[in-house]
Amino acid sequence: MASTAAAPSATPLLKDELDIVIPTIRNLDFLEMWRPFFQPYHLIIVQDGDPKKTIRVPEGFDYELYNRDDINRILGPKASCISFKDSACRCFGYMVSKKKYIYTIDDDCFVAKDPSGKDINALEQHIKNLLSPSTPFFFNTLYDPYRDGADFVRGYPFSLREGAPTAVSHGLWLNIPDYDAPTQLVKPLERNGRYVDAVMTIPKGTLFPMCGMNLAFDRELIGPAMYFGLMGDGQPIGRYDDMWAGWCTKVITDHLGLGVKTGLPYIWHSKASNPFVNLKKEYNGIFWQEELIPFFQSASLPKEADTVQKCYLELAKQVRAKLGKVDGYFNKLADAMVTWIEAWDQLNPPKGAVATANGTAKSK
Amino acid sequence: MASTAAAPSATPLLKDELDIVIPTIRNLDFLEMWRPFFQPYHLIIVQDGDPKKTIRVPEGFDYELYNRDDINRILGPKASCISFKDSACRCFGYMVSKKKYIYTIDDDCFVAKDPSGKDINALEQHIKNLLSPSTPFFFNTLYDPYRDGADFVRGYPFSLREGAPTAVSHGLWLNIPDYDAPTQLVKPLERNGRYVDAVMTIPKGTLFPMCGMNLAFDRELIGPAMYFGLMGDGQPIGRYDDMWAGWCTKVITDHLGLGVKTGLPYIWHSKASNPFVNLKKEYNGIFWQEELIPFFQSASLPKEADTVQKCYLELAKQVRAKLGKVDGYFNKLADAMVTWIEAWDQLNPPKGAVATANGTAKSK
Numbered sequence: 001m002a003s004t005a006a007a008p009s010a011t012p013l014l015k016d017e018l019d020i021v022i023p024t025i026r027n028l029d030f031l032e033m034w035r036p037f038f039q040p041y042h043l044i045i046v047q048d049g050d051p052k053k054t055i056r057v058p059e060g061f062d063y064e065l066y067n068r069d070d071i072n073r074i075l076g077p078k079a080s081c082i083s084f085k086d087s088a089c090r091c092f093g094y095m096v097s098k099k100k101y102i103y104t105i106d107d108d109c110f111v112a113k114d115p116s117g118k119d120i121n122a123l124e125q126h127i128k129n130l131l132s133p134s135t136p137f138f139f140n141t142l143y144d145p146y147r148d149g150a151d152f153v154r155g156y157p158f159s160l161r162e163g164a165p166t167a168v169s170h171g172l173w174l175n176i177p178d179y180d181a182p183t184q185l186v187k188p189l190e191r192n193g194r195y196v197d198a199v200m201t202i203p204k205g206t207l208f209p210m211c212g213m214n215l216a217f218d219r220e221l222i223g224p225a226m227y228f229g230l231m232g233d234g235q236p237i238g239r240y241d242d243m244w245a246g247w248c249t250k251v252i253t254d255h256l257g258l259g260v261k262t263g264l265p266y267i268w269h270s271k272a273s274n275p276f277v278n279l280k281k282e283y284n285g286i287f288w289q290e291e292l293i294p295f296f297q298s299a300s301l302p303k304e305a306d307t308v309q310k311c312y313l314e315l316a317k318q319v320r321a322k323l324g325k326v327d328g329y330f331n332k333l334a335d336a337m338v339t340w341i342e343a344w345d346q347l348n349p350p351k352g353a354v355a356t357a358n359g360t361a362k363s364k
Numbered sequence: 365m366a367s368t369a370a371a372p373s374a375t376p377l378l379k380d381e382l383d384i385v386i387p388t389i390r391n392l393d394f395l396e397m398w399r400p401f402f403q404p405y406h407l408i409i410v411q412d413g414d415p416k417k418t419i420r421v422p423e424g425f426d427y428e429l430y431n432r433d434d435i436n437r438i439l440g441p442k443a444s445c446i447s448f449k450d451s452a453c454r455c456f457g458y459m460v461s462k463k464k465y466i467y468t469i470d471d472d473c474f475v476a477k478d479p480s481g482k483d484i485n486a487l488e489q490h491i492k493n494l495l496s497p498s499t500p501f502f503f504n505t506l507y508d509p510y511r512d513g514a515d516f517v518r519g520y521p522f523s524l525r526e527g528a529p530t531a532v533s534h535g536l537w538l539n540i541p542d543y544d545a546p547t548q549l550v551k552p553l554e555r556n557g558r559y560v561d562a563v564m565t566i567p568k569g570t571l572f573p574m575c576g577m578n579l580a581f582d583r584e585l586i587g588p589a590m591y592f593g594l595m596g597d598g599q600p601i602g603r604y605d606d607m608w609a610g611w612c613t614k615v616i617t618d619h620l621g622l623g624v625k626t627g628l629p630y631i632w633h634s635k636a637s638n639p640f641v642n643l644k645k646e647y648n649g650i651f652w653q654e655e656l657i658p659f660f661q662s663a664s665l666p667k668e669a670d671t672v673q674k675c676y677l678e679l680a681k682q683v684r685a686k687l688g689k690v691d692g693y694f695n696k697l698a699d700a701m702v703t704w705i706e707a708w709d710q711l712n713p714p715k716g717a718v719a720t721a722n723g724t725a726k727s728k
Contacts, residue, residue, distance in 0.1 A: 115479070138657065139572035141534065141626050142541060142556065149558060151551065154544040155573030155607040157657050158650065170505065177506060180518040187515065192506065194513060198560040206567035208503035209519030243519040262505050286522065293502065293521045 012040035013127045018101040020123075021093035024048045024055065030107045031058050037111070037121050041103075044093040046071075048232075049085050066092060078346070081339040086232020088241035090212070094219060094226050095344050101130060102223070103216040105267065112174045112268040115195050125265035126169045126216035129199055133163025134259020136204040144199040144261070167222040167258040168249060171214035172196075173269040178211045180239075180286065181279035184272060199263040204254050207296055210246020214267045217249075221258055223348075224308045225249045227340045229333060231281075236329050238281030243289070244333075247296040252311040255301040284327070291326045295319075309341050316341075376404035377491045382465040384487075385457035388412045388419065394471045395422050401475070401485050405467075408457040410435075412596075413449050430456060442710070445703040450596025452605035454576070458583060458590050459708050465494060466587070467580040469631065476538045476632040479559050489629035490533045490580035493563055497527025498623020500568040508563040508625070531586040531622040532613060535578035536560075537633040542575045544603075544650065545643035548636060563627040568618050571660055574610020578631045581613075585622055587712075588672045589613045591704045593697060595645075600693050602645030607653070608697075611660040616675040619665040648691070655690045659683075673705050680705075 021044045025031065031038065035058070043063035047055055051067035071092055072079045082092045087106065094102050103123055112120045132146040137160050145152045145161070152161050177192040202208050217226060225248050228241035253260055299318055305311040316337035323330035385408045389395065395402065399422070407427035411419055415431035435456050436443045446456045451470065458466050467487055476484045496510040501524050509516045509525070516525050541556040566572050581590060589612050592605035617624055663682055669675040680701035687694035 139566055139570050139626075141536060141572060141575070143560060149554065149556065151541070151543060151547055151554065153573050154542050154547075154575065154603065154646075155610070155653065156544075157653050158546075159654050160657075172505060177515070178518050179515060180520075182522075183515055183518075190513065190515065192513065194561055196507060196560060196562045197558055198562060202503055203567050203570035205569045206503050208505060209517050211505070211518065239518065246519070262503075282518075289519065289521050290523050293524075 013124060013131075014101060015040050017099050018042075018103060018123075018127070019044050019093070019097040019099045021046065021090050021097070021102055021104040022107060023087035023090035023093075023104075025057070025107045027107045028056065028058075030110070031061060033110050034105075035060070036119075037123050041123070042099070044097055046089050046093045048083075048087055048089045066096065074347075075343050078339050078343040081227075081230070081336040081343060083228065083231045083235070083241065084233040086235075086238055086241065087212075088228035088231040088238075091226060091228040091241075091245070091340075094223055095340075095347050097219060100218065100220050101127070101216065102219050102226075104212060105215075106213045106269075108269065108271045109173070109213055109267040110270050112266045114266075115197075120265050120267075122171060122214060122265035122267050123216075125199075126171060129169035129261045129264075130166050130216060130218055132166065134166045134201040134261055135160070135163050136201050136254070136257075136259045137164070139203060140201075143263075144201070147199065164257050164259040165218075165221060166261055167218050167253050168210070168260040169216040170208075170210055170246075170260065170262040171216070171265045171267060172263065173211075173213060174266045176269040176272045178213060178269070181275045181282050182286070184275035184278065188272075188275075195266060196263065199261055202250070202260045202262055207247055207250055207293060208260070208262065210242050210249065212242030212245070213269065214265070215242070222249055222253060222308055224341060224344045225252045225312055227312070227337060230329075230336050236327070237284045237288075239278060240282070240285040240289075243285070247292065248312065248315055251296055251299050251301070251315065252308055255305065255311055256308070284329075288326060291323065295322055309345065312341055313338060377488060377495075378465060379404050381463050382406075382467060382487075382491070383408050383457070383461040383463045385410065385454050385461070385466055385468040386471060387451035387454035387457075387468075389421070389471045391471045392420065392422075394474070395425060397474050398469075399424070400483075401487050405487070406463070408461055410453050410457045412447075412451050412453045430460065438711075439707050442703050442707040445591075445594070445700040445707060447592065447595045447599070447605065448597040450599075450602055450605065451576070452592035452595040455590060455592040455605075455609070455704075458587055459704075459711050461583060464582060464584050465491070465580065466583050466590075468576060469579075470577045470633075472633065472635045473537070473577055473631040474634050476630045478630075479561075484629050484631075486535060486578060486629035486631050487580075489563075490535060493533035493625045493628070494530050494580060494582055496530065498530045498565040498625055499524070499527050500565050500618070500621075500623045501528070503567060504564075507627075508565070511563065528621050528623040529582075529585060530625055531582050531617050532574075532624040533580040534572075534574055534610075534624065534626040535580070535629045535631060536627065537575075537577060538630045540633040540636045542577060542633070545639045545646050546650070548639035548642065552636075552639075559630065560627065563625050566614070566624045566626055571611055571614050571657060572624070572626065574606050574613065576606030576609070577633065578629070579606070586613055586617060586672055588705060588708045589616045589676055591676070591701060594693075594700050600691070601648045601652075603642060604646070604649040604653075607649070611656065612676065612679055615660055615663050615665070615679065616672055619669065619675055620672070648693075652690060655687065659686055673709065676705055677702060 047067040229244040320334035411431040593608040684698035
């Protein structure tokens with residue numbers, strides 16, 4: 001069940017090292033419900049539609065808010081890589097943040113309760129996931145070996161027990177599961193009531209469907225790969241923003257020896273989106289993903305690609321070469337991937353260099 | 365907690381298609397505790413030590429029992445491939461069975477309770493795991509998509525939703541976790557109290573440490589790969605029997621497009637084995653596994669290897685070629701792998717052929 005009155009927060013972890021990125025807040029209850037957990041942190045809100053609409057943020061939150069006009073002003077022509085009228089625009093928040101960690105959450109995701117009835121501090125669990133290593137090179141049958149009460153089981157090579165740095169923590173959803181439109185249509189009443197008390201590493205070489213609803217990552221380790229693509233207004237596809245980011249991210253984390261975890265924490269996903277609208281957004285993606293998965297499964301990055309940026313640009317090249325023939329959209333997307341990296345580097349110049357542009361925004 | 369009085373069984377699934385293989389029963393309570401769940405099934409008991417010792421089986425169980433004299437009589441010189449004075453001898457039971465499915469369990473594993481306090485029918489859950497497909501080609505974040513209340517999430521390619529036939533169901537353990545001797549020594553008090561309500565497929569290309577304590581498999585799909593190696597009396601290694609079988613099995617299931625599941629069901633592992641004794645058995649394995657894992661990770665089987673037997677013989681060849689230099693033991697093991705397949709084919713002639721030997725045993 002979703003909580004109605006969240007308990008006061010414990011000491012906030014990484015208070016000055018994490019930004020919470022939220023794409024548009026339509027639901028006034030959303031921040032109230034998360035207040036005990038989110039108020040200590042800085043929020044970055046990226047408004048996805050009409051810049052003239054006003055987003056109301058309750059008193060007491062420290063936030064900055066970007067609308068389309070801000071994005072255009074800050075990025076200039078490079079703003080073309082940021083989706084419009086789609087929650088994919090959230091990735092602008094990843095780029096403009098100056099923190100080491102990002103947590104992103106949708107405004108229809110509320111505080112869930114664990115089986116004992118206690119409110120789940122999702123952010124705290126994500127931080128724990130990110131601060132402990134991953135185990136991408138060999139499967140541990142007792143799940144996360146770094147958790148209290150767990151360890152590596154018999155037969156787990158000792159040389160691999162140091163693990164790999166964790167780049168991504170993918171959280172799950174109670175109540176409304178993250179289904180595609182066809183599954184929503186076929187199973188309108190299905191709810192996820194199963195609390196699986198596990199965090200696990202997605203093994204090296206294995207792709208997964210990354211959902212952006214409840215997601216945290218280490219910006220320094222993987223930020224430039226978290227591009228949510230071209231979705232929404234003027235694009236032939238929607239609802240593949242997080243998937244695209246997840247596939248690119250997984251190929252790059254595998255190449256760079258980083259880890260991706262999935263499982264805890266759960267949030268309470270309150271509302272199913274309209275399956276008819278979703279089908280319209282998804283139908284190209286449902287078709288294209290049959291080509292995309294083999295593409296990403298066989299994608300290989302050269303040894304020289306030793307930074308996320310270099311990996312991402314190489315992937316953009318491969319997208320153009322191999323997916324352009326699936327649909328012209330992928331040539332446009334490959335261009336946008338390059339623009340995204342240029343914009344990222346502009347807002348995040350290498351340490352020691354001087355920024356050539358600066359993100360200024362409406363701030364509280 | 366372990367159950368003390370198991371509830372009567374529900375209608376037994378696959379009653380005539382599954383054998384339960386148990387290596388030596390030292391614990392008289394063991395079968396009493398499992399009676400409600402095991403009594404409908406046929407048991408194959410493989411006695412691992414002195415053939416003169418008598419194993420007492422409570423009234424009402426349908427079983428056959430093999431001791432070393434029986435194994436020598438049935439296999440003749442080929443009996444050399446079956447371990448002596450080690451529970452690895454259980455694999456003789458897989459070979460002599462005529463059923464489609466095998467469940468194997470150790471005699472220190474009791475009935476566990478689920479979080480609601482209900483006795484867990486481990487066998488029933490294994491059968492459910494084996495009868496539903498696996499998903500080795502792409503990761504589903506909501507775990508087993510074929511379970512009630514679950515499905516494939518958004519972004520899961522539709523062409524992969526048929527899944528793959530499940531060859532192996534690997535169950536877990538509450539209470540005493542399956543740790544190696546060094547971890548046992550360092551964490552003598554650690555107990556597994558976490559009930560993770562999930563079944564998942566181990567992705568293609570990922571190795572795992574397969575524990576033989578609570579394990580089910582489809583003999584027809586993968587039986588000949590379930591060889592538990594040369595352990596115990598006269599061998600420089602112990603406690604790697606199930607690991608060896610698991611690594612070989614995973615390489616072969618990956619090659620043949622079959623699936624391996626892990627997770628539910630839990631059993632209650634009652635007793636930690638002696639860590640000092642275990643260390644003596646394991647120390648070579650702990651050292652060797654650092655070479656074995658890369659070997660199995662890079663092992664590749666040719667297209668012509670289209671049966672489990674052909675795959676296994678090819679793997680034996682690679683073991684000799686690549687692991688012989690790690691230790692002479694692996695040349696002996698490679699020979700035993702070949703002998704195992706010869707013995708398997710002798711007791712399990714291709715359909716239509718006539719058996720050249722027949723397993724007769726002390727029967728109730």
